[in-house]
Amino acid sequence: xxxxxxxxxxxxxxxxxxxxxxxxxxxxxxxxxxxxxxxxxxxxxxxxxxxxxxxxxxxxxxxxxxxxxxxxxxxxxxxxxxxxxxxxxxxxxxxxxxxxxxxxxxxxxxxxxxxxxxxxxxxxxxxxxxxxxxxxxxxxxxx
Amino acid sequence: xxxxxxxxxxxxxxxxxxxxxxxxxxxxxxxxxxxxxxxxxxxxxxxxxxxxxxxxxxxxxxxxxxxxxxxxxxxxxxxxxxxxxxxxxxxxxxxxxxxxxxxxxxxxxxxxxxxxxxxxxxxxxxxxxxxxxxxxxxxxxxxxxxxxxxxxxxxxxxxxxxxxxxxxxxxxxxxxxxxxxxxxxxxxxxxxxxxxxxxxxxxxxxxxxxxxxxxxxxxxxxxxxxxxxxxxxxxxxxxxxxxxxxxxxxxxxxxxxxxxxxxxx
Numbered sequence: 001x002x003x004x005x006x007x008x009x010x011x012x013x014x015x016x017x018x019x020x021x022x023x024x025x026x027x028x029x030x031x032x033x034x035x036x037x038x039x040x041x042x043x044x045x046x047x048x049x050x051x052x053x054x055x056x057x058x059x060x061x062x063x064x065x066x067x068x069x070x071x072x073x074x075x076x077x078x079x080x081x082x083x084x085x086x087x088x089x090x091x092x093x094x095x096x097x098x099x100x101x102x103x104x105x106x107x108x109x110x111x112x113x114x115x116x117x118x119x120x121x122x123x124x125x126x127x128x129x130x131x132x133x134x135x136x137x138x139x140x141x142x143x
Numbered sequence: 144x145x146x147x148x149x150x151x152x153x154x155x156x157x158x159x160x161x162x163x164x165x166x167x168x169x170x171x172x173x174x175x176x177x178x179x180x181x182x183x184x185x186x187x188x189x190x191x192x193x194x195x196x197x198x199x200x201x202x203x204x205x206x207x208x209x210x211x212x213x214x215x216x217x218x219x220x221x222x223x224x225x226x227x228x229x230x231x232x233x234x235x236x237x238x239x240x241x242x243x244x245x246x247x248x249x250x251x252x253x254x255x256x257x258x259x260x261x262x263x264x265x266x267x268x269x270x271x272x273x274x275x276x277x278x279x280x281x282x283x284x285x286x287x288x289x290x291x292x293x294x295x296x297x298x299x300x301x302x303x304x305x306x307x308x309x310x311x312x313x314x315x316x317x318x319x320x321x322x323x324x325x326x327x328x329x330x331x332x333x334x335x336x337x338x339x340x341x342x343x344x345x346x347x348x349x350x351x352x353x354x355x356x357x358x359x360x361x362x363x364x365x366x367x368x369x370x371x372x373x374x375x376x377x378x379x380x381x382x383x384x385x386x387x388x389x390x391x392x393x394x395x396x397x398x399x400x401x402x403x404x405x406x407x408x
Contacts, residue, residue, distance in 0.1 A: 011217040041337045045175045045306045049340045051162045052179030061148040088254035113221040113248045120252050128249045136241050137234040
């Protein structure tokens with residue numbers, strides 16, 4: 001019943017907090033999804049950069065449709081849950097939604113840059129900066 | 144169970160051949176010298192000079208960090224980069240660099256809030272033209288670095304060959320595409336996303352929208368004097384080879400935005 005850690009392109013770091021939320025015997029995987037890269041329009045050099053990065057991670061690489069492969073791997077491993085990094089990427093969000101229908105899926109946030117008091121003002125950068133600067137010069141973005 | 148893909152290669156060339164074989168249908172092209180992986184990202188981080196960044200960042204040969212591909216894919220975090228930067232000087236001395244990190248955080252927050260905004264005009268263009276004035280297809284002479292401008296061709300070639308462009312070069316090329324060539328920002332943004340190793344829909348598209356004026360109060364454009372000052376040591380910026388930009392800001396605005404009263408006051 002080991003957890004399955006699904007690495008995607010927005011979280012390619014072995015120290016990502018995703019590991020803290022998965023069991024010690026969890027297996028980590030990346031799915032090399034040609035269709036996903038085609039939809040994103042990634043050139044060969046972008047794919048090489050990603051592949052080279054993934055080779056340095058403690059993950060197994062499989063090829064195919066991400067949702068399908070992750071579902072299969074979770075079933076084969078009798079995974080209790082799938083753990084992955086949160087992302088705004090709609091294509092990845094859609095895959096997470098699909099997987100959530102059949103599996104327990106946990107999204108883990110990466111470490112924050114700043115700590116804001118109240119909701120972020122995103123109308124223009126300098127409005128946001130006036131909020132962010134209060135912790136932007138502090139270690140770990142926290143007072 | 145599906146077979147695992149390979150992770151160990153004799154050298155980088157073997158890895159590149161393997162990825163090329165996985166993607167036989169996409170165009171072959173030069174592969175960037177920028178290496179993937181945490182080790183390469185950490186080596187870049189170790190070279191960070193946040194103070195020098197502040198004083199030279201606008202110049203194409205300035206002390207920029209080249210961390211963007213690593214930050215884009217979470218290989219290096221904004222947090223650890225900032226933690227290092229603030230050890231290199233007082234807040235005032237490293238402010239510009241930390242602010243640059245904050246731009247990335249800002250774009251990501253907008254992306255989280257409304258993913259659909261990334262490909263739509265956030266606001267109308269302030270150029271005097273409606274959105275449907277702009278062509279939706281990027282012309283071949285831009286794709287192939289055969290435009291009338293030697294500097295723009297240099298930037299396009301660098302983008303394709305290395306997967307990297309200095310931020311100021313991105314602004315020049317984006318402004319050229321949208322304001323001189325009347326191409327919708329989306330077409331330029333997709334071209335950048337295809338090639339930039341750090342290509343991120345939020346940072347890339349929202350920066351394009353800032354240049355286009357759909358996420359700013361006015362369009363960004365430049366003249367030859369500015370191009371020569373900041374890019375002259377790197378790109379071919381002679382007037383004869385970049386005639387489109389060789390004028391005052393007022394004269395350029397009159398030609399680029401003839402229907403905008405605000406820009407032709």
